[in-house]
Amino acid sequence: MRLRLLCGTITCAFVLLACHDPTSQPATLVPSGYPVPEGFPPLRVPPDNPITAEKIELGRRLFYDEQLSRDGNLSCASCHQQQHAFSDTIAVSRGTQSEIGLRNAPPLVNVAYGSAWFWDGRARSIEEQILGALTSPIEMASDTAHVAAQLATDPTYRTAFAVTFGALPNARDAVRALATFCRILVSGNSRYDRYRHGDSTALTEAERRGMALFFSSRTRCAECHSGINFTDNNFHSIGIHSHYYDRGRYYVTGNEQDIGKFKTPTLRNVALTAPYMNDGTLATLDHVLEHYANGGKPFINKDPRIRPLGLSSQELADLRAFLYALTDSTFITNPLFAKP
Ligand code: HEC
Numbered sequence: 001m002r003l004r005l006l007c008g009t010i011t012c013a014f015v016l017l018a019c020h021d022p023t024s025q026p027a028t029l030v031p032s033g034y035p036v037p038e039g040f041p042p043l044r045v046p047p048d049n050p051i052t053a054e055k056i057e058l059g060r061r062l063f064y065d066e067q068l069s070r071d072g073n074l075s076c077a078s079c080h081q082q083q084h085a086f087s088d089t090i091a092v093s094r095g096t097q098s099e100i101g102l103r104n105a106p107p108l109v110n111v112a113y114g115s116a117w118f119w120d121g122r123a124r125s126i127e128e129q130i131l132g133a134l135t136s137p138i139e140m141a142s143d144t145a146h147v148a149a150q151l152a153t154d155p156t157y158r159t160a161f162a163v164t165f166g167a168l169p170n171a172r173d174a175v176r177a178l179a180t181f182c183r184i185l186v187s188g189n190s191r192y193d194r195y196r197h198g199d200s201t202a203l204t205e206a207e208r209r210g211m212a213l214f215f216s217s218r219t220r221c222a223e224c225h226s227g228i229n230f231t232d233n234n235f236h237s238i239g240i241h242s243h244y245y246d247r248g249r250y251y252v253t254g255n256e257q258d259i260g261k262f263k264t265p266t267l268r269n270v271a272l273t274a275p276y277m278n279d280g281t282l283a284t285l286d287h288v289l290e291h292y293a294n295g296g297k298p299f300i301n302k303d304p305r306i307r308p309l310g311l312s313s314q315e316l317a318d319l320r321a322f323l324y325a326l327t328d329s330t331f332i333t334n335p336l337f338a339k340p
């Protein structure tokens, strides 16, 4: 029921923002101080919302501002906390009046490199996604008029909107600034990255063994958690449940083979983002690894690669060590991403 409400909101959001072209041109215009890590492709930025330094700053301020929620008690950062790689620590998020949502707040890590957002991929641009968060009854429960009116009472916002957009505070431009801030949350400076760029001392022996397992045809982890962001941007069921109350990708496609499928999440900073899975059902990385080692629950749409792996406890410990080596401590301490 709640999910249906949420989906309804998103449809409205999509109509509002239908002119945002998701098949955006690549652009590298990232102001200095926000470098794209070595080996990463250019950030994907829609042509009608280029990145500027002013927009990032305005977006950052809005991200941490509780005035955006209907009850003035939740900001984006309530659920997307920097020390947890912009995720939170509860299984499923609570909205502005503590309504319990269905889904775990995902980390905001390299979201610019995605191709569809939300666990089921129903948002086709980050702008669309954010308007959804602002207006969703189980998130900030706000509306565009409330946001505009609230921001217009603050002279410093009036100045910032005038400088950035040449306009009075309004929800559409607020969403553009917020999307820009989310786009520059780029993480690619873990010890694994340093190892990849030639520092052979950056990983311990256990971590290197874990890395080999992760990329092996035995575990097949990297077939789904692939590329620079450890995701194929695709949807799979990994047999977390035998019955999926939240049907995931099915809500977008209406195809029964998509019931229980969710977007492959990034594994960057995964040690910081517990609990895990779309509904936060697995409390720790050890639970996740145990799940994969045992092959998950029987479920009709489960991917065949999820099967008992026959890993020793040493191998599980090595895999765990590798996942920890994906933590980028500069990302979670970067003052440019913190509350202004
Ligand atoms: C009440 C908690 C909560 C608040 C507040 C919140 N979010 Fe989220 N956010 C979530 C949850 C839960 C999801 C996943 C929802 C889903 O998949 O259906 C999400 C998903 C996202 C995503 C998509 C990430 C991806 O990889 O698909 C982005 C981007 C995002 N939020 C940005 C924001 C911004 C910007 C704000 C502030 C305007 C915000 N969120 C406010 C909980 C929250």
Ligand code: HEC
Binding pocket: 214, 219, 220, 221, 222, 223, 224, 225, 235, 236, 237, 238, 240, 261, 262, 263, 264, 265, 266, 267, 270, 273, 275, 276, 277, 278, 279, 285, 288, 292, 303, 305, 306, 319
């Ligand atoms: C068939 C594709 C596939 C394979 C193979 C796969 N994963 Fe996943 N992984 C996913 C998907 C999809 C999810 C999210 C599932 C959900 O929420 O229902 C996920 C979730 C995770 C999570 C939780 C991340 C979070 O933020 O909640 C971790 C950790 C993880 N996988 C590690 C691994 C490891 C380690 C392996 C190899 C042993 C592996 N995965 C193999 C697709 C895959």
